[in-house]
Amino acid sequence: MRRSRNLQRLVASLVAVSFCFFSIVVAPVQAAMVTTPDIFQVQDNGLAREKVRLFLQRQDVGNYLQAMGVDKQEAQARVDTMTNEEVRMLVNKIDQMPAGGDGLGFVLAVFIVVFVVLVITDIIGVTDVFTFIKKR
Amino acid sequence: MLPTFLPLSKNVSGTGGKICRYGTQIFPLIAVVLFFSGCALMTPGYSIDPSLGIPASAQVSGVPFFAQEAYQCGPAALAMTLTWSGVPIQPDELVPFVYTPERKGSLQNGLITGARRHGRLAYPFHGLDCLLREVAAGRPAIVLQNLGLKWLPKWHYAVVIGYDLDARQIVLHTGRSAMRPVGLRTFMHTWRRGDQWGLLTLPVADMPICSETSAYLKSVLGLQQAGYVADAVTAFGKAAVQWPQSVEARMALGNAQYALDRLPAAVESFQRALELDPSNGPAMNNLAHILGEMGQLDTAEAMARRAISTGGPFIDLYRQTLDDILRKMK
Numbered sequence: 001m002r003r004s005r006n007l008q009r010l011v012a013s014l015v016a017v018s019f020c021f022f023s024i025v026v027a028p029v030q031a032a033m034v035t036t037p038d039i040f041q042v043q044d045n046g047l048a049r050e051k052v053r054l055f056l057q058r059q060d061v062g063n064y065l066q067a068m069g070v071d072k073q074e075a076q077a078r079v080d081t082m083t084n085e086e087v088r089m090l091v092n093k094i095d096q097m098p099a100g101g102d103g104l105g106f107v108l109a110v111f112i113v114v115f116v117v118l119v120i121t122d123i124i125g126v127t128d129v130f131t132f133i134k135k136r
Numbered sequence: 137m138l139p140t141f142l143p144l145s146k147n148v149s150g151t152g153g154k155i156c157r158y159g160t161q162i163f164p165l166i167a168v169v170l171f172f173s174g175c176a177l178m179t180p181g182y183s184i185d186p187s188l189g190i191p192a193s194a195q196v197s198g199v200p201f202f203a204q205e206a207y208q209c210g211p212a213a214l215a216m217t218l219t220w221s222g223v224p225i226q227p228d229e230l231v232p233f234v235y236t237p238e239r240k241g242s243l244q245n246g247l248i249t250g251a252r253r254h255g256r257l258a259y260p261f262h263g264l265d266c267l268l269r270e271v272a273a274g275r276p277a278i279v280l281q282n283l284g285l286k287w288l289p290k291w292h293y294a295v296v297i298g299y300d301l302d303a304r305q306i307v308l309h310t311g312r313s314a315m316r317p318v319g320l321r322t323f324m325h326t327w328r329r330g331d332q333w334g335l336l337t338l339p340v341a342d343m344p345i346c347s348e349t350s351a352y353l354k355s356v357l358g359l360q361q362a363g364y365v366a367d368a369v370t371a372f373g374k375a376a377v378q379w380p381q382s383v384e385a386r387m388a389l390g391n392a393q394y395a396l397d398r399l400p401a402a403v404e405s406f407q408r409a410l411e412l413d414p415s416n417g418p419a420m421n422n423l424a425h426i427l428g429e430m431g432q433l434d435t436a437e438a439m440a441r442r443a444i445s446t447g448g449p450f451i452d453l454y455r456q457t458l459d460d461i462l463r464k465m466k
Contacts, residue, residue, distance in 0.1 A: 100242050
């Protein structure tokens with residue numbers, strides 16, 4: 001129990017340090033102000049933990065964008081411009097989020113469907129497209 | 137067989153035309169898919185609320201058309217609405233901001249952050265009512281459509297620039313077609329599969345018609361995070377007028393004013409927030425901090441102590457504020 005608390009503390013301070021490198025333009029870091037994202041946040045007791053989680057989630061989204069071919073600086077700029085809520089909605093399901101512009105998967109799928117249909121119609125002898133299929 | 141395909145094929149080509157990538161040769165194939173899926177054309181209809189008070193037809197002027205290149209419906213759509221909003225820009229210039237190479241497309245969040253990074257308020261919305269009201273008010277909207285099927289998606293961004301309820305048509309800048317009329321029913325099929333997601337990119341002087349306090353404030357916060365702090369002050373200020381009872385609007389305004397070093401204005405915002413919610417610890421803390429910076433140390437100290445007495449998750453911050461003030465008093 002105690003050990004896990006120490007670990008938590010370590011993680012929290014590491015994260016706190018890395019916060020300094022994280023550029024959110026909402027309020028100067030040194031000012032003891034409650035920031036606007038925090039005001040919008042549900043004000044529960046888990047705020048510190050929530051902050052750590054959000055920081056990690058931002059990193060996840062940034063890493064995903066990088067893995068998807070966006071360069072590091074640009075990925076960072078995109079993530080920095082997202083609100084906490086947007087990050088929370090994205091994380092975990094960013095893979096399934098639609099990306100307008102995708103054509104290849106669709107066309108491949110269409111061809112596969114057409115191929116399957118023609119194979120079936122070939123098999124039942126309605127069409128004769130593929131010579132490798134024995135017709136009834 | 138062929139006569140059965142033809143009407144279906146015609147219908148599908150109406151859903152958005154030359155899509156993001158491919159020419160018309162694909163449509164007979166889609167027709168085959170539709171034919172075998174059977175259910176795609178049987179989703180329920182749409183209805184328009186007569187109380188919306190919108191004209192029977194409307195057309196947004198000043199929306200340029202940019203024909204899209206392969207996979208680039210996102211940058212093209214955003215370039216159209218940004219240019220309309222007073223940020224002249226070409227799709228090519230937006231590609232690095234919104235496109236995600238390995239996904240061969242643009243994520244919704246890419247469009248949102250892309251708009252913010254060009255100083256425009258990105259306001260997502262849902263549903264036909266909002267769409268028609270915004271278009272009637274003269275704003276173009278980006279819509280996410282699935283031109284394919286639910287299980288065989290073909291995601292696409294188009295820009296709605298008009299509608300005609302009598303003719304039951306929506307007018308789109310889409311793909312390679314400018315001002316393309318699409319049947320409302322077909323449009324709704326494709327848009328419903330995109331969760332009826334729409335996006336406005338507005339100059340901060342304009343508020344969305346369908347605006348809701350929290351969503352609007354978060355959109356403005358996004359703009360502030362993109363570095364447009366002065367615009368955020370303007371927009372938070374509009375929110376404070378629009379929703380005079382919103383404590384969050386006053387606080388967000390105060391923080392943005394503080395970020396611009398407009399200290400007396402920020403003080404006033406936090407004081408207003410405190411009038412609305414006299415036990416608001418964060419408002420007391422931020423007010424105390426700013427008063428401390430302005431050298432009004434006695435008032436600041438009293439305010440910081442008041443904040444500490446409210447407790448809550450930010451108490452460590454309140455204590456730090458008090459320490460800062462006490463240090464200045466020495």
